Amino acid sequence: MQTAMQIYVNGCFVPAQEASVSVFDHGFLYGDGVFEGIRVYDGNIFRLQQHVERLYHSAQCILLRIPLTPEEMRLAIVETVRRRGLPSQYVRAVVSRGAGDLGLDPRRCKHPSVIIIADTISLYPEQFYTEGLELVTVATRRTPSWALDPRIKSLNYLNNILAKLEAQQAGVEEAVLLNAEGYVAECTADNIFVVRQGRLLTPSTAAGALLGVTRDGVLDLAREQGIPCEETFLTRYDLYTAEECFMTGTGAEIVPVIRIDRRQIGTGTPGAMTQQLRQAFAKLCRNDGVRALPAAV
Numbered sequence: 001m002q003t004a005m006q007i008y009v010n011g012c013f014v015p016a017q018e019a020s021v022s023v024f025d026h027g028f029l030y031g032d033g034v035f036e037g038i039r040v041y042d043g044n045i046f047r048l049q050q051h052v053e054r055l056y057h058s059a060q061c062i063l064l065r066i067p068l069t070p071e072e073m074r075l076a077i078v079e080t081v082r083r084r085g086l087p088s089q090y091v092r093a094v095v096s097r098g099a100g101d102l103g104l105d106p107r108r109c110k111h112p113s114v115i116i117i118a119d120t121i122s123l124y125p126e127q128f129y130t131e132g133l134e135l136v137t138v139a140t141r142r143t144p145s146w147a148l149d150p151r152i153k154s155l156n157y158l159n160n161i162l163a164k165l166e167a168q169q170a171g172v173e174e175a176v177l178l179n180a181e182g183y184v185a186e187c188t189a190d191n192i193f194v195v196r197q198g199r200l201l202t203p204s205t206a207a208g209a210l211l212g213v214t215r216d217g218v219l220d221l222a223r224e225q226g227i228p229c230e231e232t233f234l235t236r237y238d239l240y241t242a243e244e245c246f247m248t249g250t251g252a253e254i255v256p257v258i259r260i261d262r263r264q265i266g267t268g269t270p271g272a273m274t275q276q277l278r279q280a281f282a283k284l285c286r287n288d289g290v291r292a293l294p295a296a297v
């Protein structure tokens with residue numbers, strides 16, 4: 001079984017210490033590029049199709065021509081995962097504008113850089129899942145969707161990082177970002193959901209949420225279970241009065257939220273619907289996707 005980290009750089013697999021991009025790459029100089037974070041569960045690349053689709057849509061929006069077809073990209077990701085060989089992996093696919101000069105002009109960047117890294121994931125501490133997480137709403141607002149559409153998963157995360165720093169300064173692990181109008185958008189690298197009177201509510205992308213792959217999976221599972229779902233506009237009132245709240249993301253999966261702005265949410269313990277969806281999600285992520293390695297027997 002292969003266990004060294006696998007790194008694909010522009011068509012070649014290179015050892016970690018040799019993997020590099022130019023200091024003139026506009027991904028480095030300007031955050032000009034797009035990326036995906038993808039999980040492998042028991043050899044299954046969870047929702048690879050959706051991740052690749054989102055990557056190409058993000059690239060299309062910033063007029064970045066990825067020098068691989070989506071099928072070639074899928075195959076390159078599968079090959080990177082196969083070489084890594086571990087049943088559980090975290091994969092980062094990055095496409096940046098490539099090397100240009102010090103000016104902004106993207107036309108100077110002739111060759112976009114394509115990087116795929118098959119690493120492992122360091123999960124949130126178990127306690128976050130069993131006891132729940134605390135959030136704080138921060139002063140940093142989500143970049144308005146009329147300025148930069150939140151569906152573009154770009155390399156420019158300063159807005160999210162500022163929010164994360166604010167939460168940490170407040171002694172809390174994670175932040176809730178509101179948009180310019182005061183509607184809840186999302187957390188710094190996760191979507192947010194609330195449960196109200198048996199309904200599952202999550203901010204619409206128009207409110208500033210990324211179209212999360214995990215968010216989509218949770219909505220699919222909830223609908224399958226007959227839970228009414230709504231992608232809508234939420235304010236802090238909806239957070240504070242929620243019966244349950246949780247975050248979703250590729251790295252975090254589904255994390256119960258039990259306190260926001262020092263206020264207890266629901267019973268102050270992970271809620272029943274959150275637990276139910278966590279169990280269903282654990283099954284989904286082993287089966288829904290592209291199998292790169294044989295499943296454990």
Ligand SMILES: Cc1ncc(COP(=O)(O)O)c(C=O)c1O
Pocket residue numbers: 037160186187188189190191209210211212213214215248249250251
């Ligand atoms: C800003 C932001 N929101 C939400 C998410 C969750 O999306 P996904 O479930 O596709 O990982 C991410 C994860 O990358 C993110 O960066």
